[in-house]
Amino acid sequence: MKLDINSKVKLNDGTQMPLLGFGTWQIRNGESAYNAVLWALKAGYRHIDTAKFYGNEESVGRAIRDSGIPRSDVFVTTKLWPTDAINAEKVFNRSFEKLDIGYIDLYLMHWPVPGMVKKSWQRLEKIYETSGKIKSIGVSNHNIRQLKCILDVAKIKPVVNQVKCSPYNYDPTMHEFCRKNDIVMEAYSPLTRGNMLYDEKLTTIAEKYKKSSTQILLRWCIQKGIVTIPKSAHPEWITENADIFDFEISDDDMRKLDNFSKNV
Numbered sequence: 001m002k003l004d005i006n007s008k009v010k011l012n013d014g015t016q017m018p019l020l021g022f023g024t025w026q027i028r029n030g031e032s033a034y035n036a037v038l039w040a041l042k043a044g045y046r047h048i049d050t051a052k053f054y055g056n057e058e059s060v061g062r063a064i065r066d067s068g069i070p071r072s073d074v075f076v077t078t079k080l081w082p083t084d085a086i087n088a089e090k091v092f093n094r095s096f097e098k099l100d101i102g103y104i105d106l107y108l109m110h111w112p113v114p115g116m117v118k119k120s121w122q123r124l125e126k127i128y129e130t131s132g133k134i135k136s137i138g139v140s141n142h143n144i145r146q147l148k149c150i151l152d153v154a155k156i157k158p159v160v161n162q163v164k165c166s167p168y169n170y171d172p173t174m175h176e177f178c179r180k181n182d183i184v185m186e187a188y189s190p191l192t193r194g195n196m197l198y199d200e201k202l203t204t205i206a207e208k209y210k211k212s213s214t215q216i217l218l219r220w221c222i223q224k225g226i227v228t229i230p231k232s233a234h235p236e237w238i239t240e241n242a243d244i245f246d247f248e249i250s251d252d253d254m255r256k257l258d259n260f261s262k263n264v
């Protein structure tokens, strides 16, 4: 499988999403978020993940505008926080204004709203239909039961489910459900938030390919067709994490990585 930094997956609404993205959770609004996004764009990432909850939409948007990269070349996700579902339209407009990038590529329901999974999805559909400012809508942190609830009523199918995913917590049942329903699985915390980078099972595979632990974790995602959004606030790590297109993990090692979740 020949993949490169521009490789994209086709979403069920026909739009395309880069397999590799850049996560911005816990990067503070201001120079930190501004610089990190500029570093990521310079390193070749063309997909940025933010959320109203992260509080950094303003600096993320400013970096995208200042980068000089055409808007249409960058895929930008932001998210609606569950307690805001009641005021979804107003809150969306705040995110839209803060980002100030003309349109949002992907707007996600950040977490399911207990007892309101269907209704909150219908609110997202309404914003999508009436605002003309969003290219695609999807969900995050939804389990299979909640996805089924949405699919029962959806006029517009969610294009992605963004879930916590790495070899250490891979859920093949969720992945298969998404595949069958033409929903792309997107991995957040793909680097295990840094917690498992020194695990011997992982470092053994990394040494074999002469790559770092983070590069193995990210390559595993994209080889499985899972969109992945690693975060770093360090320019050298941002660059390192994008350097995953000059090798391929063998089927045998992919299976080993798939099974890491069984041992924790």
Ligand SMILES: NC(=O)c1ccc[n+]([C@@H]2O[C@H](COP(=O)([O-])OP(=O)(O)OC[C@H]3O[C@@H](n4cnc5c(N)ncnc54)[C@H](OP(=O)(O)O)[C@@H]3O)[C@@H](O)[C@H]2O)c1
Pocket (backbone or CB within 6 Å): 022, 023, 024, 025, 026, 049, 050, 110, 140, 141, 162, 163, 187, 188, 189, 190, 191, 192, 193, 194, 197, 212, 214, 229, 230, 231, 232, 233, 234, 237, 238, 240, 241
């Ligand atoms: N939908 C949701 O509910 C949800 C939840 C969580 C996250 N997300 C999204 O997913 C993104 C990624 O997840 P995450 O931020 O939880 O964690 P992550 O990407 O799994 O890990 C980030 C951690 O790994 C470190 N790191 C990055 N590259 C490294 C490298 N090459 N070598 C060593 N350490 C490295 C970072 O350090 P430094 O930062 O110090 O550089 C940071 O501490 C988020 O930023 C956010 O956009 C979504």
